[in-house]
Amino acid sequence: MDFATFLIQTLNALQYGLLLFLVASGLTLVFGIMGIINLAHGSFYMIGAYLAFVLTSATGSLVLAIVLGIPLALLFGAFLEWLLFSHLYKRDHLEQVLLTYGLILVFEELRSLLVGNDVHGVNIPAFLDASIRLTEVMTYPVYRLAVSAVCVVLAVALYFVIQRTRLGMMIRAGNDDRTMVEALGININMIYRVVFALGVALAALAGMLAAPMSSVFPNMGSQVLIISFVIVVIGGIGSVWGALVAALIVGFADTFGKVLLPEISGMIVYLVMAVVLLWRPEGILKKG
Amino acid sequence: MNAQASLIFKLVALAVLACVPLSGESFYVEMISKMLVMAIFAMSLDLLVGFTGLVSFGHAAYFGIAAYAAALLSPKYDAGNLWLLLPGAVGLSALAAFVIGLFVLRTKGIYFIMVTLAFAQMAYFVFHDTPVGGGSDGIYLNVKPSAAIGGWEPFDLGNGTHQYYFILALMVLVYLFLRRVLQSPFGRVLVGIKSNEHRMQSMGYLTYRYKLGAFTLAGALGGVAGFLYAVLFGFVTPELLSWHESGNVLLMVILGGMGNLVGAVVGAFAFEGMRGVFESWTEHWQLLMGGVIVALVLFLPGGLSSLPARIRRALQGGEAK
Numbered sequence: 001m002d003f004a005t006f007l008i009q010t011l012n013a014l015q016y017g018l019l020l021f022l023v024a025s026g027l028t029l030v031f032g033i034m035g036i037i038n039l040a041h042g043s044f045y046m047i048g049a050y051l052a053f054v055l056t057s058a059t060g061s062l063v064l065a066i067v068l069g070i071p072l073a074l075l076f077g078a079f080l081e082w083l084l085f086s087h088l089y090k091r092d093h094l095e096q097v098l099l100t101y102g103l104i105l106v107f108e109e110l111r112s113l114l115v116g117n118d119v120h121g122v123n124i125p126a127f128l129d130a131s132i133r134l135t136e137v138m139t140y141p142v143y144r145l146a147v148s149a150v151c152v153v154l155a156v157a158l159y160f161v162i163q164r165t166r167l168g169m170m171i172r173a174g175n176d177d178r179t180m181v182e183a184l185g186i187n188i189n190m191i192y193r194v195v196f197a198l199g200v201a202l203a204a205l206a207g208m209l210a211a212p213m214s215s216v217f218p219n220m221g222s223q224v225l226i227i228s229f230v231i232v233v234i235g236g237i238g239s240v241w242g243a244l245v246a247a248l249i250v251g252f253a254d255t256f257g258k259v260l261l262p263e264i265s266g267m268i269v270y271l272v273m274a275v276v277l278l279w280r281p282e283g284i285l286k287k288g
Numbered sequence: 289m290n291a292q293a294s295l296i297f298k299l300v301a302l303a304v305l306a307c308v309p310l311s312g313e314s315f316y317v318e319m320i321s322k323m324l325v326m327a328i329f330a331m332s333l334d335l336l337v338g339f340t341g342l343v344s345f346g347h348a349a350y351f352g353i354a355a356y357a358a359a360l361l362s363p364k365y366d367a368g369n370l371w372l373l374l375p376g377a378v379g380l381s382a383l384a385a386f387v388i389g390l391f392v393l394r395t396k397g398i399y400f401i402m403v404t405l406a407f408a409q410m411a412y413f414v415f416h417d418t419p420v421g422g423g424s425d426g427i428y429l430n431v432k433p434s435a436a437i438g439g440w441e442p443f444d445l446g447n448g449t450h451q452y453y454f455i456l457a458l459m460v461l462v463y464l465f466l467r468r469v470l471q472s473p474f475g476r477v478l479v480g481i482k483s484n485e486h487r488m489q490s491m492g493y494l495t496y497r498y499k500l501g502a503f504t505l506a507g508a509l510g511g512v513a514g515f516l517y518a519v520l521f522g523f524v525t526p527e528l529l530s531w532h533e534s535g536n537v538l539l540m541v542i543l544g545g546m547g548n549l550v551g552a553v554v555g556a557f558a559f560e561g562m563r564g565v566f567e568s569w570t571e572h573w574q575l576l577m578g579g580v581i582v583a584l585v586l587f588l589p590g591g592l593s594s595l596p597a598r599i600r601r602a603l604q605g606g607e608a609k
Contacts, residue, residue: 037398039535087586093398094343095585098542101535102581109575226409226531233402266413270406274391277403281395 001259004135009255015144017251018151022206023224024231024243025158026199032238033175034192036085037093039100042225043107044200048073048207050111053120053216062125066208070201077200081193089192104225108218117218122211147209154202155244162240171195175238227254230273236283245284298550305456309449318520321452323560324459325516330540330552331466332509337538338547339470340502341482342393345401345534346408347510349388350381352529353411354511356421357381358518359429370433370445377518378511384411385507389500408534416526426525429518445519455516459553462509466549469505478502482547539581545594 001009027041051072055065084103088096123129124143131139162168173181174191182188207220214220231250235242250269257268276284308320329351336342357377362368392403415421432445435454443450469475477498480488488495518524527533536559544555562580566573588594 031398037401084582084586091585091589093401094337094538094542094546095589097343097345097401097535098539099582099585101539102578102585105574105578106582107578109572109578113572113575222531226405229402230406233399233406237398263418264413266417267410270410270413273406274403274410277395277399278391281399283399 004138005259007134008138008140009259010252011140011144011148013252013255014248015148015151015251016255017248018148018155019206019210020224020227020231020250021155021244021247022151022209023203024228024235024247025155025240026202027228028232028235028238028240028243029171029195030199031232033171033195034085034089036088037096037100038085038199039097039225040103040107041100041199041203041228042221042223043104044073044077044203044221045207045210045224046111046219046221047076047107048204049122049211049214049216049220050115050207051204052208052211053122054115056122056211062122062208062212066205069208070205073201073204074197076204077197078193080200081196085196086189086192104222107221112218119215119217121215124212143212147213150209154205158240167191167194227269230269234273234276234283236285239283239285242283242285294550302460306453309452314448317448317452319560319564321448321455321520322517323557324452324455325513325520326537326540326560327553327556328459328462328516329510329513329537330544330556331462331549332506332513333537334541334544334546334549334552335466335469335478335502335506335509337541338552339475339482340478340499341485342499342503343401343538344404344503344506345531345538346388346404346406346411347506347537348529348531348533349408349411350385350507350510351514351517351533351537352415352524352526353384354378354381354514355518355524355528356415356427357511358433358515359427359524360421362429362431362433365430367431367434370435371437373433374512374515377515378508381511381514382504382508385510386500386504389503389507393496393499393503405531405534408529408531412526412529412531415529421524421526424526426523426527429522429524432519432522451520455520458512458516462512463549463553466509470549474498474501543584 023041023045026044027038030036030038030041048069051069052062052065055068056062059065059068084099088099124141128143128146130142132142132145133139160168162171170181170186170191171194173184173186174188174195178188181191206224227250231243231246234249235244235246249272253268253272254265258265261268305320305324309317311317329347332350333344333347336344336347354377357380358373361373361376388404388407392400392407395403416424421427432451435441435443435445443454445451445454470479477488477493477495480493481495481498485495514528517528540555540559541552542555543558544551544553562577563573566576570576588598
């Protein structure tokens with residue numbers, strides 16, 4: 001592998017890992033704080049991608065679609081939390097797995113009814129539709145760099161919200177001890193709703209950003225779901241920073257696995273997970 | 289339900305099942321054959337989920353491995369020997385479960401759910417990405433195994449009715465076997481692990497070994513179901529190992545009510561029956577299926593087998609007022 005290929009693959013790995021972080025961060029927050037295993041989280045990614053497709057067709061601009069899509073996703077998340085997830089907090093994990101599994105089926109079929117089963121492309125916004133020249137023959141698309149940049153900005157923003165704001169303080173407190181937080185007079189149910197909506201919006205945004213690169217297709221959610229779970233488990237459930245580290249590990253393992261060991265590329269991510277869990281059965285960074 | 293009523297229910301159900309081939313409708317015979325196979329699969333998972341408290345989200349792996357073993361170990365254009373193939377396939381599933389169990393049982397709770405899923409995904413990709421079993425296209429089991437012992441052939445799996453009774457017999461055997469296991473000291477330890485593993489440990493039981501035993505046994509019995517599936521349909525694809533299948537069988541167990549072998553059977557029948565009905569109504573049957581699952585979790589936490597007790601309670605409650 002020459003240097004330019006290496007550089008391109010590194011950029012790809014970073015971009016893929018960061019995008020996965022957007023999905024996984026919401027999943028790990030919802031699990032860590034609310035104690036809910038949400039199998040339908042991948043569906044939010046799928047819904048985001050289809051929103052990007054529908055809204056881009058309607059408005060003619062992906063940027064506009066994202067600006068419209070994020071509030072929609074937040075509202076949708078808050079609504080779902082109110083309608084279904086708020087009934088799940090005291091149930092055991094198994095019932096959560098089941099209900100959210102049922103939701104996947106519902107979301108996929110609704111998608112099929114509303115938009116159909118075709119694969120759709122989404123156009124890259126004109127101002128990002130260019131390539132950077134790396135060497136004489138190799139170029140790298142600007143859009144992918146922009147996606148990485150957006151993800152980095154979001155990760156930093158998430159860090160500030162969680163570590164430096166009052167809301168973040170309440171979220172962290174809720175992560176540690178729900179009863180105590182309630183005793184202090186904080187409306188924990190509102191915190192839950194906010195966190196869930198935030199998670200949905202992050203996953204949907206990841207889907208919207210990915211739409212022009214991967215195109216929009218049925219079952220795109222379940223691929224991402226399983227990988228995100230792997231990330232959450234590798235990183236340590238409830239740990240956002242663990243998810244970031246794990247997402248990057250998975251991004252690199254998957255990208256370089258496809259280049260170096262194409263025969264077993266599908267398995268590499270799971271092998272990494274198995275090895276990490278044998279080494280640290282509760283993930284790289286334990287909750288906290 | 290008291291013991292006598294429960295026994296009568298089981299005998300009546302068995303008698304009804306035994307009469308199915310008399311209808312002469314090969315469509316129904318095949319459909320119920322599949323339900324019986326799924327019932328074995330669901331019972332095997334119930335041993336883990338319902339009795340030992342181990343929520344495996346990768347149980348389809350052992351089903352799929354035995355199904356592939358059935359197809360791969362059979363001669364290509366000739367009938368294999370059932371009495372070698374069945375133990376062979378089940379043995380491979382048990383071996384896979386034992387090896388995977390060595391690793392996954394080091395984890396607990398949600399980690400266990402996810403790690404079993406990860407190993408099942410690895411198994412899925414072995415068959416999906418490598419040419420071992422025909423890649424993503426899957427592989428055919430061209431000729432059904434022969435049950436001949438020496439020159440004598442007790443039954444012919446190529447005959448739908450014989451095949452049906454063979455599957456039914458195995459289902460009853462698996463049920464009786466699991467029931468016996470659960471009454472044994474080994475089974476009592478498993479139930480103890482479910483209610484309080486620390487206490488079992490402090491009483492001196494090496495719970496890891498018991499869990500490994502249960503995991504291996506469940507894998508082997510899941511393999512029985514996978515083998516029968518391959519024989520029944522003559523076709524095996526990587527999708528048999530996919531996490532959707534693991535989810536479906538988990539659903540059957542929960543649908544019937546965990547920790548209840550008859551419940552697992554009822555759950556398998558209810559799930560496959562619902563799927564059949566919904567599929568005949570609309571191509572968007574998953575929407576209905578998903579809706580039913582969501583409603584069931586919200587409104588019927590104990591599963592279908594809790595219905596009689598719930599109804600009775602509701603009636604008595606009504607009288608008391």
